[in-house]
Amino acid sequence: MKVIDQGEGELVGWHDPDENREWIRKNKSPALVDKRMSIDEAVSKFVKDGDVLGMGGFGHIRVSFAGIYEMIRQKKKNLTVLGKTAVHDMDVLIGGGCVGKVEVAYSFGHELRGLSSCGRRAVESGRVKVVSEISNGGFQWRYLGGMMGVPFVPCRMMQGSDTFRKSSAKIVEDPFTGKPICLLPSCNPDVVFVHVPRCDKFGNCQIDGILIEDFELARAARRLIITTEEIIDNEEIRKDPDQTKIPGFIVDAVVEVKYGAHPTLMPDKYYFDEEIIGEWLIMSKTDEGTEKWIDKYVHGTANFEEYIKLIGGEAKMKYLYDVEHYKAELKAPWLDKKK
């Protein structure tokens, strides 16, 4: 196959499929082991400084904030983050000092809420390095390749653009059509967090609502940490096998954390907590403010239960349930400024 062009971006999270097969053989097993543990145990056991990290969900949607806060508490360093619509998750991780490098599809932004000061400041000052660019679809299929155990996935994006020029992809002459086609290098992240509504103690997960990239991302992951709203019995899983989106044998840790995706949206359970996200957007405009926010909400709380109490407890979560179900009006500090 003739290579026509190749991106200049750093290749992140790629493994020779044979090497990855060997890694799986040595480190994974379908044994029915009770994988329940605390979040501090899961993070200290499976997240290492310098790891390539992928967060499940979608930046503000169903993100394991229990995992994010714990990585900050444990002062994990120099993580390379796969920035596929990594927005609030990436921003807070950067603010917490955990991030060294980023491969960017969509980062440093908060969709309708505006741009993120914290992440931008880190990149503009050189504290955090963008090592390559890609598109959201590109990340999606890097994970698909990782899940499939193949070295690359062909696609018809990025061609002709500077996004390609700064990516780690290659353009080759397609042996079937003779036309140029883009090859995305597969990706097997070192560690991935996915937050789910329910799973059993073995890690068999049900997910409600859109899956985003989590089907492929979970299967591409080397270490997979599941945080869950609740643990259900294995019999419940076996009664409804079509509901299983992540099978337990690929999971390394199961952590029960009610409201563990707060302040992001958990389908059917709670809407975005715009008050807390808004406070972050305002305070993270300076380094001092960022530190204060992290001190108050992360270092100032011993665990997620304490954090939920601090943000308003059950009353707040009931309100967010009502907003999610169109029963209460959305309030957001950033919204008051729109004219």
Add this chain to the structure above:
Amino acid sequence: MSKTEKPHYTQTHLMAVAAARVLENNKSVFVGTGLPMIASMYAQRTHAPNLLIIFEAGAVGPQMRMLPISVGDSRTTYRAIAASSMHDNMSFAQAGWLDYGFLGGAQIDKFGNLNTTYIGGTWDRPKVRLPGSGGANDVGSNCRHTIIIMRQEAQNFVDKVTFITTPGYLDGPGARERAGLPAGSGPIKVISQLGVYGFDEKTKMMKLESTHPGVTIEQIVANTSFKLIIPDKVPQTPPPTKQDVALLRELDPTGMAIGK
């Protein structure tokens, strides 16, 4: 319009309705955050009830009742036909199922190439770092026709963007196909607060299609840093009616995208 008379609509209302008018019934559209959502919801409630809306995070065919904040928001699956995945929806676009796609940008050039990656400095050390492609490159590469909505100023309607995050017609006719992008795809409209633009069939360069009420050709030229194709006769963009504005407010009651 005299200077003292305040119109019943804003520039944002006009842009939303102008974008909605491009969308036809029984067609499909790939939708991003903000005005594209409002435009698609408006189209569905008016002239295009069977407009198939697709979101990158997984929603397929919703009939939304309230503006979502994010393309992954639960509001994107309201009365949807499926809550699926990014793999599914990006595949639909790449395989050719999507008639339209919406895009925005911080910078655009005469060929409709868009920059949402950085402004000033270098890529390694940008003066202003922007979010990057997100799903935009996928939409711009693979949807049949793209519609671009963005603010227009001389600084961001430029001859050449500093970074092509998302391909328009690249460097001219045939360039997309030569790069391997799907044949016949590319941007068809640019909607700004000043006017509506299309692309010349032969040169693939941006051309003025209509000016918004109260906007002069001189203003358009002053806010464009490249040589725009301007036909002899340029019609006026029809303004939104009072009913249009009422509907936009119903869809976005808190004014997230259309303002208060």
